[in-house]
Each structure stands twice: as C-alpha cells, then as structure tokens.
Amino acid sequence: MPIEAVKMPVILDCDTGSDDAFAIAMAIASDQLEVLGVSAVAGNLTLDRVVKNTRRTLSFTDPAVPFAAGAAGPLQRDLIETGRPIHMLFAGAKEERVPVDPRPAEDFLYDLIQKSEQPVTLIPLGPLTNIAKLLQKYPQCKENILRMVLMGGAAAGGNTTEFAEFNIYVDPEAADIVFRSGVPIVMCGIEVCRDGRVSVEDAERLEALQNEAAGYFAREMMQDFKNGESIIFDAVTVAWILRPEIITAQPAQVHIELRDQLRLGQTVCDFASDRPNALVAMHMQKEGFVQLILDLFAKYGG
Numbered sequence: 001m002p003i004e005a006v007k008m009p010v011i012l013d014c015d016t017g018s019d020d021a022f023a024i025a026m027a028i029a030s031d032q033l034e035v036l037g038v039s040a041v042a043g044n045l046t047l048d049r050v051v052k053n054t055r056r057t058l059s060f061t062d063p064a065v066p067f068a069a070g071a072a073g074p075l076q077r078d079l080i081e082t083g084r085p086i087h088m089l090f091a092g093a094k095e096e097r098v099p100v101d102p103r104p105a106e107d108f109l110y111d112l113i114q115k116s117e118q119p120v121t122l123i124p125l126g127p128l129t130n131i132a133k134l135l136q137k138y139p140q141c142k143e144n145i146l147r148m149v150l151m152g153g154a155a156a157g158g159n160t161t162e163f164a165e166f167n168i169y170v171d172p173e174a175a176d177i178v179f180r181s182g183v184p185i186v187m188c189g190i191e192v193c194r195d196g197r198v199s200v201e202d203a204e205r206l207e208a209l210q211n212e213a214a215g216y217f218a219r220e221m222m223q224d225f226k227n228g229e230s231i232i233f234d235a236v237t238v239a240w241i242l243r244p245e246i247i248t249a250q251p252a253q254v255h256i257e258l259r260d261q262l263r264l265g266q267t268v269c270d271f272a273s274d275r276p277n278a279l280v281a282m283h284m285q286k287e288g289f290v291q292l293i294l295d296l297f298a299k300y301g302g
Contacts, residue, residue, distance in 0.1 A: 007034035008241070009116045011109060013070070015043025015126030015167075016053040018220045019234040021089055022293070023125055023151075024054070025213060026238045028061045029296040033241070036112045036120065037066040039105040042079050043126035043170055047072040050126075052088060055095035060212055061300075063097040066112070070105025070130035074171035080160075090216050106133040110141050119146035121241065124178075125234040127167050128152070132174035135181050147184040149237045153254065153267030154190040155280055164265030165190050168256065172265040176256040179267075185278040186240055187254060189267065192247060192281035193233040195289070200225060202290050209294065211301035232293075239289050240281060246288035251276035 010033050014020040027033050038058065040050045051069050058065055073079040101108050109130065113120050122145060124131050131148070134141060152167035152175065160166040168175045179185065198221060207218035224230035240247050253273035257266040269280055 013124045017044045021057040022235040029299040055098040056090040056093035068101035068108035105130040110138040122148045124150040127171040128174040132177040149186040163263045169265035195284035213300035214297040246285040249281040254278040
C-alpha cells in the first residue's frame with residue numbers, strides 16, 4: 001500500500017480581490033498543500049468588503065477552511081485603498097456557508113501555527129499588518145513557521161509611488177517588522193508578477209474546463225480585461241511553492257524605507273549583501289504559470 005505524501009501546511013492572509021481569490025483557489029485545489037486557514041486584512045478594499053470577497057471565494061472552493069477577519073487598517077497609518085477591483089467578487093456565491101472565527105487574526109493564526117505538526121508556510125498577499133501583529137504578540141510562533149512566501153515589494157520602481165509597491169506602502173511599519181523577523185522570506189514583487197499577465201485566450205481556456213470554480217474565475221478575468229490588463233499578482237506566490245522551477249530568484253538583504261517620505265515603503269534590495277534576509281523572485285515562465293492555473297482548476301471538476 002503506497003504511503004500518502006505529507007502535504008505542506010499553508011495559511012493565506014489576504015486583502016481579497018480577484019488575484020487573492022486565484023491564490024486561495026489554487027492552494028485549496030493542490031494535492032501538495034493543506035490549507036489550514038485563511039485570514040483577511042484591509043488593503044485593496046476595506047475590511048468588510050475583503051471579508052465578503054473571501055467568504056464568497058471559500059464558499060465554492062472549500063467552505064470548511066477556517067477563516068478569520070483581521071486588521072481594519074495599518075499599524076500606524078490611515079488605510080489607502082486602490083479602488084481596484086471596484087466590483088465585489090463572485091456575485092451569487094453563498095458566503096453565509098463560511099463562518100467567521102470570532103478571534104482577532106493574530107490569535108487565530110497563532111493557534112493554527114502552534115497546532116500544526118509540520119512547520120507552516122505563511123502566504124501573505126496584502127499589507128503585512130496581521131503578520132506583524134502575530135509576530136509582535138507571539139514571537140515564539142516563529143519556531144513553527146517554515147517561511148513566508150509573500151506578494152509585495154519591488155527590486156526597482158513601484159506601482160503606488162515611484163519607489164513603492166502597494167502592499168508594502170500601505171503599512172510600511174508592518175513590513176519592516178516582518179522583514180526584520182528572521183523568518184525566511186520569499187518576496188514575489190512587481191518584477192516577477194508582471195510575468196503573471198494573462199490573456200483573453202487564457203480566460204477562454206479556463207472557462208472551457210466547465211466546472212463552477214473555473215467558470216467563476218474565467219468571468220472575473222474577463223471583468224479585469226475591461227479595467228485594463230489582467231495580471232494575477234498574488235497567484236505567483238502559489239506558483240513559487242508548487243513550481244519553483246518556472247521562477248528565477250536572487251538572495252538579497254531587503255530593507256524597508258521608513259524615514260524618507262519620498263521613498264516611504266520602498267523595498268531596498270541589496271543583492272550583494274552577505275547577510276540576505278529574503279529570496280527575491282525576479283522572472284517567471286508565463287506559459288508554465290498559466291498551465292499550473294489550468295491544472296489546478298481542472299481538479300474542481302472532479
């Protein structure tokens with residue numbers, strides 16, 4: 001009788017828009033990952049809207065996945081929303097099927113981490129507020145965290161300011177806590193995520209799978225095309241975990257700029273440092289990424 005492979009335990013922390021939803025769905029579909037839970041943080045949208053989008057996503061991917069709401073704003077600043085996506089996701093999904101754990105996200109996350117028999121991989125996909133609160137309140141949890149594979153930052157340039165990427169810029173103090181934590185970090189920033197562009201043809205290939213989840217997500221991709229190009233930023237983290245061979249990365253010492261207001265939230269990457277604190281993903285094979293999406297969503301038809 002074959003020995004069943006041990007799944008990698010993961011927890012996703014999201015400010016759920018369509019790209020977070022892709023990451024959630026892909027992680028749940030994977031035979032290699034065990035999704036211990038999902039937590040929500042304000043970021044792209046206010047927390048109430050993030051909670052709705054996350055519950056709707058879980059309602060047709062796996063409503064049994066534990067879920068908790070987290071921070072409604074950054075540690076020290078007012079929330080800055082992108083306003084995109086402006087639409088709520090997956091209208092018609094039965095979000096009431098997904099209960100919300102009453103505990104704050106940091107308590108919820110700590111409990112999941114401590115109870116896991118295997119070290120946990122955290123997948124932060126929004127501002128790092130919940131993760132910073134976890135590390136501040138429960139520093140001992142680091143002993144059972146294998147690594148963080150996060151979406152955020154940039155090796156050069158930004159998408160919110162000239163220098164800063166959105167997730168880091170929204171709560172730079174939280175990002176500073178996380179990058180100085182000593183936990184191994186894989187940073188999937190703007191450079192590698194730009195290789196996560198998808199086309200109308202890719203959306204049509206997804207819809208052709210003809211299952212409920214694939215249909216929902218194909219329609220979301222089409223909606224994004226109406227708002228401009230569609231880049232599935234957050235799903236790159238799951239691609240790195242499942243198909244690292246399609247992504248190139250370099251070690252770097254990553255510093256979060258807090259003092260210079262012009263460069264606030266910049267992830268300053270020193271690739272020559274002999275004391276790296278992160279592995280910075282730089283490029284990804286686009287076709288391998290799309291094929292991974294199709295392979296995982298095909299599992300929802302089984």
